Amino acid sequence: MSDTTQEPMIAADGRPLKQSLARALRRQKLRALALIAPLLLFVMVTFIIPILSMLFRSVENQIVSNTLPHTVVALQEWDSAQSELPDEEVFRHLYFDLFKAAEAKEHSRLGTRLNYEKTGLSSVFRTTGRRLDDMGEVFQDPLEDINENFKNGAFWYEMLSGEGGEELLESRRTLWARLTGDSMAGDIGFVPSSQMADMLPWTTRAYTDFAIWTVVEEEDVVAEEDPWEAVYAGLAYDLQSEETRANIASYGGPGAEALKDAVANFDKLPKVDFKAAFAEAKEDWVTTDLWATVQVFSADYTPGYFLNAVDLELTPEGVQAKPENQQIYMQLFMRTLWMALVITGSCIVLGYPVAWLLANLPMRTANTLMILVLLPFWTSLLVRTSAWKVLLQQQGVINDILVWLGFVDDANRLILMNNATGTIIAMTHILLPFMILPLYSVMKTIPPSYLRAAKSLGATNWTAFWRVYFPQSVPGIGAGSILVFILAIGYYITPEIVGGTDGIFISNRIAYHISSSLNWGLAAALGSILLVVVLVLYWAYDKIVGIDNVKLGG
Amino acid sequence: MSVLNPSVPKPDLYRFTMPVVAVLGAIFGFITGNIFGSPAIGLVLGAIIGAALAAGLDRITGMDRWKKIWGTAAVFAIAGLIAGGVGGLVGGTVVGVSMGWFTTWISSGKYRASVPSYYTAGQVLWHNTFLFICAFVFFFLIAPLFPVAWLSFNAEDFFTFTPEMLAFKAEGYSLKHYADFLGSDEWMVPLKNSLIIAPIATIISVSLGTLAAIGLSQSHVPGRQAIMAILISPMIVPLIISATGMFFFYAPLGNWLQANLGLNQAFVGYVKVILAHAVLGIPFVIITVTATLVGFDRSLTRAAANMGADPVTTFFRIQMPLILPGVISGGLFAFITSFDEVVVVLFVGSARQQTLPWQMFTGLREQISPTILAAATILVTISILLLTTVELLRRRSERLRGMSPG
Secondary structure, eight states: OHHHHHSOOBOTTSSBHHHHHHHHHHHHHHHHHHHHHHHHHHHIIIIIHHHHHHHHHTTBOHHHHHHSHHHHHHHTTOOTTSSSOOOHHHHHHHHHHHHHHHHTTOHHHHHHHHHTTSTTHHHHHHHHHHHHHHHHHHHHHHHHHHOGGGGOHHHHHHHHBOSBOHHHHHHHHHHHHHHHSSOOOSOOSOOBBHHHHHHSHHHHHHHHHHHHHHHHTSOOOGGGSOOOHHHHHHHHHHHTSHHHHHHHHTOOSTTHHHHHHHHHTGGGSOOOOHHHHHHHHOGGGGSHHHHHHHHHTTSSBOSHHHHHHTTEEEETTEEEEOOGGGOOHHHHHHHHHHHHHHHHHHHHHHHHHHHHHHHHSOHHHHHHHHHHHHHHHHSOHHHHHHHHHHHHSTTSHHHHHHHHTTSSOGGGOOOOSSSHHHHHHHHHHHHHHHHHHHHHHHHTTSOHHHHHHHHHTTOOHHHIIIIIIHHHHHHHHHHHHHHHHHHHHTOOHHHHHHOTTTTOOHHHHHHHHHHTSOOHHHHHHHHHHHHHHHHHHHHHHHHHTOGGGOOOOO | OOSSOSSOOOOOIIIIIHHHHHHHHHHHHHHHHHHTTOHHHHHHHHHHHHHHHHHHHHHOOSOOHHHHHHHHHHHHHHHHHHHHHHHHHHHHHHHHHHHHHHHHHHHTTGGGTTSOTTOOHHHHHHHHHHHHHHHHHHHHHHTTHHHHHHHTTBSSSOSSOOHHHHTTOGGGBOSHHHHHHHHOHHHHHHHHHHHHHHHHHHHHHHHHHHHHHHHHTSSOOTTHHHHHHHHHHHHHSOHHHHHHHHHHHHHHHHHHHHHHHOOOHHHHHHHHHHHHHHHHHHHHHHHHHHHHHHTOOHHHHHHHHHTTOOHHHHIIIIIHHHHHHHHHHHHHHHHHHHHTOOHHHHHHOOGGGOOHHHHHHHHHHHTOOTHHHHHHHHHHHHHHHHHHHHHHHHHHHHHHHTOOOO
């Protein structure tokens, strides 16, 4: 052997054996991974990414900053602790942001979103959305009286288009894209003039927004359309600055004459006061509460949904408990956990004797009786749920028999359904096979001779069972319990049908938020919390039995 | 006679059989008396009848046990028919069979047949009580399915038994719900959708799942635990969470497919539901196939390779036939998962992809008609057939591996 330690062993192909083996091992690993890869990729795309997208949804809150981009920035300076309202600048940004949003019909979505945090905001946004045109017309009418050209869409186009404003155009396009979720790509047929953008910044900005929307969404030609009321409001505001008025005096480009007319008749224009205009549209706008809410939820990511999901709320003063009468989720989580525990408990009580019997009977009898366990296991969930509906309803089989036997008065039939009782009975039945099967597979491995040995050593039946058999069956109880518990806390169909209002689970609330209230963020947050609970249990399951040891009823 | 206890002594008639049967008689008497509003009288009468029955049956010797039981049942059934019509007939038969069986079981000493002879009375009592508890649990598992099948023949559009049905009159029964089920688009379209979606989803999960299971069963797989956890996760994550996640992700995915690949909306709808169902079925395929591969003898593939077969031939000619039972039973699980799935399809699908469980769910929630029960009965029949298939496959696989005596 001494010579092999001197020289490395050589494989058939002349390479050192060690290297050759390492190569074979590497190839084997690669082949295994190549076999697994397609499925792993498939599960990643069709399952893991959707779950991650749900987690993302539960904190995502870009709607506020997408809908009111400038307002949110301007509002950062404001201190909600003071009793003063935000200044005029914020209201001005709000007007232009909201005007765009209203054109795209996105303002009511924002209203709905903020309404989750502060009731009443939905109607504030809706009402205001209808008044935005009027707020601009105040300036449009006098401007058109001052100079006829302001009525003309082509005139506006000529006045504001030019060169050098590509950057402005693209930045406005990006904001539109964020607002609508479309790419808003395409040739606009309009480039704002950089000169105008310097001289009349608000007008040019509003007009550029108008141009993008007109071309991309309404598929019209910019020059042929009359601009939005917001453009007039922008001009009116721009004219307020003395510097602008001075610049116009020395300006000689397109539309100079009309602009000079407007400067000359400046006193005919009403004073620009967006704060007053919003106050008139809906007085909520001049309350600090509203602005505090907007400010708190202007971040792109918010813990708000999660806080809502545990009956807390994010207020300007910090995290607070919700009012008593709105606290439902903690109670619902507790009820879900409690009912899942009760169901798991009843499954143990009913499943343990049956599993014991099956494990201790001769093979042939056990296999026959096993069919009685497997048949419900294989039967459609909907079938079993409808069976329980037939049995439990007030005119159902159980009540009919009890009335016939005289144990229950016909007028006072038992209410077994549409409450927690119904859910517990039906779900115990549905999940019982999931308890019996793991219990059975564990009990099958316990040699019956142990019990006989214990008895021959003088133990009573009870002692032999409790001290010898039971401890060995505990892994089965653990496996079955975790399986049943995990399945139970995520159940939706059965509680929905037999649960009524008292017997529903957190999952029914998630489904409600997805399909009825459309508060998807909250649904995602509730789902994420449930997911964490399940993953913790799953981890425990892995520790106790190992994922590889999951057995199906075959 | 039992091996444990070849000579069962016959218990004493007066000190044991009569009192025990009297107790059961008293219970039935109490219940029967309750129907007529006088449970106390029923209790006493029942006890007397029970004791008399025990004494009577004990006197008759040389008669087959089952003849005694059916004779008792007939007497009780006729008494029930006279007292309470058809309901009484059924009730009387049930009580008669129970009483007859119980009496002969007690009086012949058979109740001790399956326990060792050294058991005390208390131990025998517990042993038999335990068997009754197990029987009750089996009853609890199976019994709920029967009213469904029975009610599916209801002639009325109710979810409840009509007096005609309980009186077993022909006019109370009809096949119209089956005709409804088979003859209306309302049910046939969902059934067709289910039969499109489930098989395709099954094929996807079985083909990808089997490949991956073979990969996973190799001896050196880096990150095996993590990969396994990911692949099993669709089974562990509650359906409602999977459905929520898919709801958020599949809608933009569908829009993207429509916009960029120019597929039509209905097709994309099916693709979404099929993908969702396929991923839900994968854990079942992985688990069953890896379990089958544990018992697979690797030297067989080496032998095949040794004789010049390439890996593909080895797979199809050697490995596949041997693991086929596992693959098929995994496929059946995947099929059932998809065929029975409602939460995900509710969230991901649109009205055009309505499946059978979805239609049943809507029907149950709005309680439209017992056509649901006809559908349910058909599904139970299908699941019995599937169960039989799996059981036969299991036995075949065990026979092949020489693990089972039969």
